[in-house]
Amino acid sequence: xxxxxxxxxxxxxxxxxxxxxxxxxxxxxxxxxxxxxxxxxxxxxxxxxxxxxxxxxxxxxxxxxxxxxxxxxxxxxxxxxxxxxxxxxxxxxxxxxxxxxxxxxxxxxxxxx
Amino acid sequence: xxxxxxxxxxxxxxxxxxxxxxxxxxxxxxxxxxxxxxxxxxxxxxxxxxxxxxxxxxxxxxxxxxxxxxxxxxxxxxxxxxxxxxxxxxxxxxxxxxxxxxxxxxxxxxxxxxx
Numbered sequence: 001x002x003x004x005x006x007x008x009x010x011x012x013x014x015x016x017x018x019x020x021x022x023x024x025x026x027x028x029x030x031x032x033x034x035x036x037x038x039x040x041x042x043x044x045x046x047x048x049x050x051x052x053x054x055x056x057x058x059x060x061x062x063x064x065x066x067x068x069x070x071x072x073x074x075x076x077x078x079x080x081x082x083x084x085x086x087x088x089x090x091x092x093x094x095x096x097x098x099x100x101x102x103x104x105x106x107x108x109x110x111x112x113x
Numbered sequence: 114x115x116x117x118x119x120x121x122x123x124x125x126x127x128x129x130x131x132x133x134x135x136x137x138x139x140x141x142x143x144x145x146x147x148x149x150x151x152x153x154x155x156x157x158x159x160x161x162x163x164x165x166x167x168x169x170x171x172x173x174x175x176x177x178x179x180x181x182x183x184x185x186x187x188x189x190x191x192x193x194x195x196x197x198x199x200x201x202x203x204x205x206x207x208x209x210x211x212x213x214x215x216x217x218x219x220x221x222x223x224x225x226x227x228x
């Protein structure tokens with residue numbers, strides 16, 4: 001069965017600092033992996049996705065993630081945080097051969113001036 | 114881009130009443146729609162998957178008679194919470210996918226409060 005684990009329910013960074021949100025996955029088959037962002041009282045917006053092509057995936061708003069099979073990781077990074085990046089971030093994996101998404105528990109990113 | 118809307122964005126109802134939430138794909142045909150539930154400060158949990166014209170497939174532990182899902186057209190799915198109770202208060206989010214999409218597009222969510 002597929003699953004994802006997000007390490008750290010809260011991450012705080014200063015504006016301009018590196019953002020690193022961790023996600024590890026478990027899957028017996030090659031996974032499709034996603035990062036979503038959720039602003040308060042809103043739905044989810046796709047940041048980026050890995051679908052077995054390039055291991056370094058670039059997304060919107062300057063975010064990127066690298067698929068590392070040896071580490072079963074798909075960490076999300078951004079070189080320089082903006083105040084507008086403050087939100088909840090979810091890592092997700094699809095269940096093999098279905099459309100179902102399994103979400104991690106989320107990481108709340110706070111950005112301080 | 115693919116846009117999904119939900120209506121209402123929030124609803125307050127009395128215990129024992131039923132509430133209907135609509136999910137619409139505005140610019141594409143959604144052959145598959147998904148309903149999620151999110152409790153405060155928690156992750157999204159898939160409740161059910163629906164394909165247009167067929168019965169929804171519910172996840173384990175989700176009461177199909179309590180959460181009625183209808184996917185009657187390629188642009189509309191509805192979730193009806195029947196005989197709502199305070200423990201049903203939650204944020205309900207739908208997503209949709211068309212035949213030519215390899216991702217789900219999420220609606221903005223509906224916050225349900227049952228008094």
